[in-house]
Amino acid sequence: MMDLKTKRRTITDNGDGGDDLVLANLIANGDEVGPLVRLAFETGRPQGLLHQLSYVVKKKEAEIEELCKTHYEDFILAVDELRGVLVDAEELKGELQSDNFKLQQVGSTLLVKLEELLESYSVKKNLTEAIKMSKKCMEVLEVCVKCNSHISQGQFYLALKYVNLLEKSYLQDIPVDSLKMVIKKRIPIIKSHIEKKVCNQVNEWMVHIRSSAKTIGQTAIGRTATVRQRDMEMLEQQRRAEEQNVSGVGDLAYTLDVEDIEEDSNFKFDLSPLYRAYHIHDHLGIRERFREYYYTNRLLQLNSDLELSMAQPFVESYQTYFAQIAGFFIVEDRVLRTTGGLLTADQVDTMWETAVTKMTSVLEEKFSLMDSATHLLLVKDYVVLFGSTLRQCGREIGTLLDMLDSNHDKYHLLLLEECRKQFVDGLDNDSYEQLVIKKETDYESSVLSFNLQTSDIMPSFPYAAPFSSMVPDACRIVRSFIKGSVDYLSDCTHTNLFDVVRNYLDKFLIDVLNGTLLNTINSGKISVPHAMQIAANIAVLERACDFFLRHAAQLCGIPFQSVERLQATLTSKLVLKTTREAAYIAVQSLVDSKIDEFMSLSERVNWTSEETNQNGNGYMNEAINYLEYVLSTAQQILSMDAMYKVGVGAFEHISNSIVAAFSSDGVKRFNANAVMNIENDLQIIENFAEEKFYSLGLGEIYAEASFKSCLIEAQQLINLLLSSQPENFMNPDVREKSYYALDYKKVAAICDKFKDSPDRIFGSLSSKNAKQSARKKSLDVLKKRLKDFN
Secondary structure, eight states: OHHHHHHHHHHHHOSOHHHHHHHHHHHHTTOOOHHHHHHHHHHTOHHHHHHHHHHHHHHHHHHHHHHHHHTHHHHHHHHHHHHHHHHHHHHHHHHHHHHHHHHHHHHHHHHHHHHHHHHHHHHHHHHHHHHHHHHHHHHHHHHHHHHHHHHHTTOHHHHHHHHHHIIIIIGGGOSOHHHHHHHHHHHHHHHHHHHHHHHHHHHHHHHHHHHHHHHHHHHHHHHHHHHHHHHHHHHHHHHHHHHHHHTTOOOOOOOOOOOOOOOOGGGOOOOHHHHHHHHHHHHHTOHHHHHHHHHHHHHHHHHHHHSOOSSSOHHHHHHHHHHHHHHHHHHHHHHHHHSSSSSOHHHHHHHHHHHHHHHHHHHHHHHHHOOOHHHHHHHHHHHHHHHHHHHTTTOOOHHHHHHHHTTHHHHHHHHHHHHHHHHHHHHHTOOOSOOEEOSHHHHHHHTGGGTOOSOSSOOOSSEEOSSOTHHHHHHHHHHHHHHHHHHHHTTSSOSOHHHHHHHHHHHIIIIIIIHHHHHHHHTSOOOHHHHHHHHHHHHHHHHHHHHHHHHHHHHTTOOHHHHHHTTOOOHHHHHHHHHHHHHHHHHHHHHHHHHHHHOOHHHHSOTTOSSOOTTOOHHHHHHHHHHHHHHHHHHHHSOHHHHHHHHHHHHHHHHHHHHHHHHSTTOOOBOHHHHHHHHHHHHHHHHHHHHHHHHTTOTTTSTTSOTGGGGHHHHHHHHHHTOSOGGGGGSHHHHHHHOTTOOHHHHHHHHHHBOOOHHHHHTTOGGGHHHHHHHHHHHHHHHHHHHHHO
16 A cells, blocks of 8 residues: 555656656666666756656665665674674684785795796796797708708709798798898899809800810711711612522522611710709799790801801811701700700701801802812712701701702813813823733723623733723723712702713713814824724723613612613714714825825826836835735724725725826826836735735625725726727726726816827837727727717
8 A cells, every 4th residue: 555655646746757657667677778868868858857867766765765674674683694704704814814924934935936937937938939949940051051052062953942942931930030031132142143153054065065066967977978878888789689680690688787886975965054054944933034045145156157267278177067067956956855945946947047048158159169070079968968967857958959959060060171181181191002901800990890891701811902091091980970970969859860960971971072082083193093093992982881871870779671671872872983983084084195195196107108017116015015004903903894994995095096196187198108007006906905805804794895896996997098999988888887987077088198109109019000000099089979978
């Protein structure tokens, strides 16, 4: 009831009982009143809030008062108990103070110990940390020491590995800042030092490898030459075996000898410094810079090597020049294949193109100045070996071969001139006598080696060959020309080597061999034996043309059977035949000239002789002696056919000389005695001609045209002049039978000069006057009829 009254009073006192109730409830519930206070001030109603708070205070005081009244007795009991507890607490406090004093007295020593222990623990902790830091620093310093040791020993790759280890694994964990800063500053310096040292090593290596390039190139080119020589020998053996099989000699077993070529120490070269430098720059992260550095410096070295030294002639320095370049590209090929990207194929190709351009320019200039085929061939051969060596490294050598091929005409011109000089010298030194061979070895070298033998039977020695020393000398010159031509052309780009060689061989045989012989023949400075020997030599050289062709085919690697099937021939063979005919003409001309000296009948014959000479005139004996010499010489030197031609020509010329003497302007008239004297001379020469014809063994071969028949014109003229009925000359049947060799005009001119005196000729032979008169009348009739005919 009291609570209800109180509540009613409270509500009545408070004008705003609703709000008070709300505030009371909030406080009773322990809620925050702060928002309400802030709201009251914000809304401008703080007085109401104060009233509410006052109400709440009063209400709480009433509740406390009510509560105290309710629990008063319990409170008094509690206070009493609290006082008792207070007494106990005082006692306990005293005891505690006493115990505390005692404890402090006892623990002071322990406290000192504790402080010492704590200090020890602190020192231990610091020492442990210091040891740990020291160990870390020791590890770092050990790495630094190892790095310095490798640097001092030049082991820069290992040193760089330790630098990278410091930088990546240790640098961030170094506990000492000063050491950390020192190492951090030294790392770039060490890297720079390593880079500098490595570059110096690379520079030293490049200097060394450049000085070694010549030896490397010479060794490689020497190997290529050895392999080429072995291949050529193998091909030659195979060719011989094939020819023997074709000729039916029998089956042969082939064996392939494989020769192991030991590694030449000169061909070994060390790329380790380059490998190390490349890997070190790769670890330094500047690989591209090193690649560019290496390529630039090697290109500078190449350009320097490509510059030809003027200190010595090119023919003395070309091997060194090309060996140096070969060594350079052998090294670069190894670098390209083994360094894993230091060089690119394009860079090597660029360097090769630079080298080819410069080498081509140098060769073109030097070739244009060369005047020796031997020098040109030596340079060409070495360039081919150089190209073959570098072709094994993947280099393209077509440009070089094209340049060499473009100079083959110049080479052959020089070769022609050199061989021409050799041949002219040999011809000048030739004795124009048959070569006497005393030994079998000489026979093989001078005859068999050129297939000049006329029989497969070995002759007895000493052996007189049908040619002079000029022939084997010429064959040797031709053989050397063929070899020189094949040697130059074999490595060029000709599709048909044999045809090109054959054309040059033809040119040599025609322009040099044949041309020189023809000039000698036409020089007018040779004698009859010399001209005969030249003709005989040319006949042998004609046969040798087949050997020359076979030899050219052999050197070109073509079986001669293939050449025979293609019916390949040399035009020079026909040209030599023509020159041989010219030699025969020269022989005949020389013989005729000499005969003319003997047969100057207009001066050496008494054309109005009063008596006859049964023994002949002296000129005829001189002519016969000379013919004996000529035919004997021809028998030794010339073939039967050529000897026959010489004899026929000589006797025909004597016949023509006799006829020409009768018709010459130097003979104004002649009588019968002169005719009979010439008849005696003619009889002597006829007897000699007949005897020589058969003694020379020509009777069986040329039975239908003997030497005597060559005198038929002179004989028929004498017969006509001494005929009893010379007018029968106009009878076609008689003329066809007895005077077919005579010409009308010549007979007419000669008959006009035939003026004989019967008194002087026949003297007192009056019984013959009638006969003489009849012959004279017949001769007059002939003269008249010839005059009418002409």
